[in-house]
Amino acid sequence: MTDSAPLIIAALFGGFGLVVGSFLGRVSLRLPARESIVRGRSRCGGCGRALPPWRLIPLVGYAVARGRCHDCGAPIPAHYPLMEAGCALIGVWAALSQWSLIAAVLTALLGWQLLLIAVIDGEHFWLPDSLTLPLLVTGLSAAALLERSTLVDAAMGAGLGFAALWLIGRAYRSLRGREGVGGGDPYLLAAGGAWVGWVGLPSILLWAATAGLSVVLGRVLLGRRVSGGDRMPFGVFLALGVWLTWLFGPLGLPR
Known part of the structure; x- marks a missing residue:
């Protein structure tokens, strides 16, 4: 070459x-x-x-x-x-x-899917199943085609990712009496878990939380009013977390 x-x-x-x-x-x-x-x-x-x-x-x-x-x-x-x-x-x-053509193709596919998901959630506060579920399928396919993680790791990542946000959403609704996690967010984290495996889930959430807090801090610095009732398109931040974790690996772990 x-x-x-x-x-x-x-x-x-x-x-x-x-x-x-x-x-x-x-x-x-x-x-x-x-x-x-x-x-x-x-x-x-x-x-x-x-x-x-x-x-x-x-x-x-x-x-x-x-x-x-x-x-x-x-x-x-x-x-x-x-x-x-x-x-x-x-x-x-x-x-x-990426190190190989197939890895590059799959990485581009991931990025294009995440961009579309982030744009729609950012503009409409909506994560349609018609986008998150195909992302889950391509994540499991990537695990089967590449050596970055096993299919078992990907399946565990999907299951644990969904359960984590679903349980957080249920707990928030019980404590606050209103929705705090969008209905599509657990599916998006499940799809992200399929791509990066269960070990990458904390990194996705950490990147997402950091990005979300950065937006809030930016609003405060610009003098805009911030309240606990403000809506945030968390899917945008989750998409960013999935992308960064896929590219750079789980935080604190060697690639």
Whole structure:
């Protein structure tokens, strides 16, 4: 393998990530609206006209149109180019950080799934089973294909991850009389446990808690009001915890 091969592979992963991001951008808008994600052409949200093929080229279409519909002038959501760029970055990151092609493919798949989940939860406070359960399946598949953990470890991670947040949610509801853990959070942690194994669960929660507290601290420093009743998209922080634990391993343990 030549010295330029890793860069070529990273470029290919990044290019494919642009295509994936274009699709996931549409999913992130259509799924919460209960619209079909496979049927129907992409249309302008202002005038409803079908978009020409050139407008669907990742990043390029948005840049050429200068962020506005050519027909009616309505702004095109920045959501699309951001998703495309994010998925491209994940693809490059996956290719450069992994030791084998299959590991890079699975890492990119994990990152793309987590990004979609985080975006939907961040915008709608919703973790649909149609996203968390496939993440669980791909996590178990990764355990079967790679040597990072055994299928038993992955299954234990899934079971313990679900049980941990489900029990915390039940305890919080009993003590406070209201929901403190979203219904989809246990499923997301279960999926994360399938990817990193049971030994990685504390690291996921630690990363997630740190990220959540950082957001709260940021609000305080900006002078914004913070109360115990504020809603937080914990799925976003869990997704970050899964990603970091997968990339760098459980905290305090050698990889």
